[in-house]
Amino acid sequence: MKIAIIDYGAGNVQSVLFALNRLGYEGEVTSNWEVISNADKVIFPGVGEASSAMKMILNLGLDKLIPTLNQPVLGICLGMQLLCNYSEEGNAKGLGIFDIDVVKFTSEVKVPQMGWNTIKNLKSDLFKDIKEDEFMYLVHSYYVPKCEYAIATTEYGIEYTTAIHKDNFYGVQFHPEKSGIYGEQILKNFLILNSKI
Template identity: 60%
Template structure:
């Protein structure tokens, strides 16, 4: 069973639709026992970091997420919340990744929105995907680079487009809105 984390953030329905198109059964849930027993957990999100973290902490889901041992994929806000800190609302994150999430400098148009490729891609999520393949991004905040960075994009500054550490995977872009390559990335995750 594929669990999609239900919390105070949007975009859950499009992720659920993308997973179901690949032929998998899904459940959208905030039930700790269901999350713990799922084969895979997706942590999508569009929203604001501090209010989303408050929701997770208020329901004890912060501890549940940190303790998951199956593959977990954070998407967009889900990725940012897996980091240690976000400037958006000065939110303490889950700390899975030792990255900070910062607001893009106003040297160009913010948010970063549109189709972009990469300067680095590595790891199991990107099997069959090239650095020249485009994914859809829409975000005003970005995760810094560090040893967990497995994909790099550059918009105003270089940033982590994807992270991986142990059983935790995360992407800043929206695979569910990225056509064929997004579908391939989700398939790669589901087959881990």
């Protein structure tokens, strides 16, 4: 299986690579259009600030490539947020695959949310063998509100979306590569998803 991990300078790519290795898979960290287009699965990680990350994506022309991909694509953390229309973080225009905006947590809760929290309302094969209220590791100050694309939610002051799905695109706000055996199970589930939309 060919697994492409999109490299645009804002990813925790080594953590993702190590998690794939633990599952018995190899991944290729790349910004090469041909490699990404021909991969069986594509992982779109992200750590950092939304507007800076989008500048790097634009510089590489990946804003034109990513929305055209037909194989399963998994956005992680900032990668998930960049799949959306817009982020309040730096007033960043996203890739527009998910018709929803990313907003900042209110001052009523401590930001960033950092640490373990539970996921619930699980609605996808991405969560096969994952129980309701399982703990995942999160680090973020911005979030996707509850929406039609939600396949998991989390509570932090409010109930918000922690995983999204539309066609062949998936996104998770938490870091499966840092969430122990259950996070690795989610990665494994993604890797065995049917490639057909």
